[in-house]
Amino acid sequence: MGLTARIRTRDGWAVSHAVVTVTDMTGTQVLRAEADAEGAVRDTTPLAPGAYTVIVTAIGYAPVASSAIVTASGRAEAGTVTLSRQGDVELPPPGPWTIDPAHTSVAAVAQHLGISSVRGRFTEFAGSIEIAPDDIGKSRVQAVIRASSIDTGNGMRDNHLRSADFLDAEQHPEITYRSTGLSPAGPDRWTVHGELAMRGIVRPVDLDLAYLGTGPDSWGGIRSAFRASTELQRSDFAITYNQIVQAGIVAIGTTLKIELDIQAVQGETLPQM
The missing domain is CATH 2.60.40.10 (Immunoglobulins)
Known part of the structure; x- marks a missing residue:
């Protein structure tokens, strides 16, 4: 009772x-x-x-x-x-926002042997968000990720991922994303339309975006939080390396899940902490 x-x-x-x-x-x-x-x-x-x-x-x-x-x-x-945080709206206040790498996670998940997952994250990246004042659909997002910063917790595997078999970080040191539009997908949810450039190949990639709220931080600034995800086909970026373990089973899945947990600080620069 x-x-x-x-x-x-x-x-x-x-x-x-x-x-x-x-x-x-x-x-x-x-x-x-x-x-x-x-x-x-x-x-x-x-x-x-x-x-x-x-x-x-x-x-x-x-x-x-x-x-x-x-x-x-x-x-x-x-x-x-x-x-919901007090005063939250469908998106943060208009103007520039800077992604805070110290409080943001850029992760990739791949299936391994068809039975489990291997998770990796990129540790070096930067990005910005511009919330349009009149037409939210014209808001912009851009980000740059250093390909060599991939970290799966295993040095040998990370070196292989940096090689030409996968990210080809020496020839293509940066992975970039630039949005081309924004459309509503439900309460506090949006679809970010954009283009992802990786290994010298540019493909259209949409992000499923959830806006989590806006509030003050401990350094006198205003922060907004987002969660975004998408799925990539490795073959779209000419990442076709694989190993056949046995009939019908490959070592690495063909699909990558991308998971982003983002904090952005209002303004064009990050605060001094």
Whole structure:
């Protein structure tokens, strides 16, 4: 009996200081509970059967209200409640933003032997975002990645990935991405249309982008967070090296999953920390 709920940010983190208030149809408060360190609410106060309003609040986040029906069991399950940062809009404020490499991850995932995955990340990159003031669709993103900075945690494998069999980092030291457009794909979700240049080959590549919110940082700046992903076919960039392990099984999958966790700082330069 009682109330259960999970309070999360839009990127899945627990909101440990959230407060959940339950009111009946007259607006009278019948329950108030705080989330624990995991963002979970488990209150055992029995509730009479009927309709209620569940309100979730947390400092720095916009409140969320929803309806709940309590059955004869006296239990209300609010499920997962997602909170947005206070003042969030569909995209950050217009103007230039600079990607912060120290708080950004550029990762690639490849299937290995058909049964598991190998993850790698690029450790050297830079990028910028320009949010258009009048037409969001004209916003721009550009990034440059140093191909030789690939890191999978295995030196021998990394050296092979830098070779002509894969990234050919000596002949093509930079991987670049430039957007060509932006279109909405749902609440707080966008499709970034653009071109990826790798190994001297340019292909159109779309990114699935989720905007996670904007807020102040510890250095007097404003930051925005995004999560983006896409899939690449290795053959599109002439990366065809592989090993046949046995009939029907190859060492490396033909598809690469690209996963980006991005923080950008408002302005054309990064703050001094």
